[in-house]
Structure formats: structure tokens, C-alpha cells
Amino acid sequence: MAAIGAAAADPVAVTINGRDYTRAEFEQLMRNIGGNIPAQFNSNRQGFLDMFALTQRFAEEARKLKVHELEPYKSRIAYNEMMQLAQYVLDVKNREAKILPEHQRAYYDKNPNKYSAARIKVLYLAFTNTALPGAAGGRTEADAQALAARLKAQLSKGADFVKLVREYSDDPDSKSKDGDFPDIKPSDSSLPTNITQAVFALKPGEISEPIRQPNGYYLFRLEQMIQQPFEQVRDDIYIELQKEFLDQWVEGVRKSVQVEVKDESFLQGQARP
Secondary structure (H helix, E strand, O other), rough: HHHHHHHHHOOEEEOOEEEEEEEHHHHHHHHHHHEEEEEEEEHHHHHHHHHHHHHHHHHHHHHHHOOOOOOOOHHHHHHHHHHEEEEEEHHHHHHHHHOOOOHHHHHHEEEEEHHHHHHEEEEEEEEOOOOOOOOOOOOOHHHHHHHHHHHHHHOOOOOHHHHHHHHOOHHHHHHOOEEOOOOOOOOOOOOOOHHHHHHOOOOOOOOOOOOOEEEEEEEEEEOOOOOOOOOHHHHHHHHHHHHHHHHHHHHHHHHHOOOOOOOOOHHHOOOOO
């Protein structure tokens, strides 16, 4: 009776080449396959079912002809299986990482600098090297470099950073905020490395040397270093620990890899098409 009730609750939704699928079974199959397949299925279910059934028939015909035993298909199938399994084992190992809240907290306490942020002000001096001779407006790179050096000298003698921002900065957004710039993190990949390194080399109140970028020079003043709360970076730490676990496992497997080239000329040749 229980089986009858279960069947009634989830009846057959589609039969494909003689195989019955309930709605739950086929939708779970799509999720298991993953990638963009669920989206394709949901965008046009009838079209997808037709394609699925036809592809299934093609595969059956291939098995009858023993295509999987013929070259070059045999090698291609083996290679694709190897690549798929290699990816899948990484997924499986990634899920094996047992990362507890106490592990995340300990990592946070051990790496305080990693979860700090620099609160800064910026003064930006734009330049252009493409202006036509005699054209009005625009500052050349040489002019911007000289001005940046002059402002840096003034700041070193105690000039008001905000006052100079209001007078000279060419960045409307930060200028309207007296030079305030979004906080920078050590791992911030949205900024050039030389800017991040220069900012984190400063102490509060210090001003960077002029930093050249393709369209201008920057001067940064470090206002303060801010420690991000543990609750704010908890998820980032989980991902970091998960990556460390997987990297250690991969490195262990890598050490077992053996490649011995017997003929050095083999490395210089090109595979035939």
C-alpha cells in the first residue's frame, strides 16, 4: 500500500525510449549532470527531451557498432573519461574537508594582517600624451610627474592633504569626498599590485611616493588600518581553508607522478595531425 501511495504521489511524467521517469527522477538526473544542462532543460523541456532521446539512440547504435573499441574513438573516450574523473575527484576531495568553526577562528587569530583593511585618502593627477599640439586643456605626463613631486614635497613639510585634493585632484568621486577612497584589502585584485603594496607599506599618517598608472599619478595617505570582524570574513576563511586542504592533497598526489623521458628529441617534435 505504501508503494502504491508513493507511486501516486510521484507518477510517471515521461517515457523515453521505453524507460519511465517520474518528474522527480528526471529533474534529479538533470541536477546530477549539472553544468548548463538544467538550464537547457528548463528553457525548452520538450525540445530537450527530444534531443535527449535521439542522443540516447545514437549512443545505443554506437555500442552496437562497438565504436568505443575503434580508434581514434577509443583513445578519445579514454582521454575524456580520464579528464572527467580527474575533475570529479577534486570535487569529491573538496567536500571531504572537515572545517569547523574553531578552525576558522584559529586561522583568523593566526593571520590578523590578512584580514585588515587600509582606510586611505587619494589625490589623483591625470595626464594625457595624445593631445594635439596647441590643443587647450590636458596635462602632459611630464607636467603631471613634476606636479606630483611638488605636491609630495609640500605634504612632507606638513601641507594639508585635503586642501590639496580639493585644489588639484582630477578624480571627481574621491574629490567630492575630500579624497576618501574605498578601503583596500591585501587580497584586493581590483587594484594594481604596486598600489596595494605601496599602501600597506605605509604607517598611519604617512603619504606614498607618487605612483604612476597609465593615465595619471596617485598620492595615497594612510588614515588607519582596520581589522575586519571575524563574522565578516568567516566565509572567506572557510574557502581559504578548503583550498589549503585540497592543495595539500594535490601536492601529495603530485609527488607520486612519474615521467621519465628516454629520448630528449621527443620533447622537440610536434604531434602529427
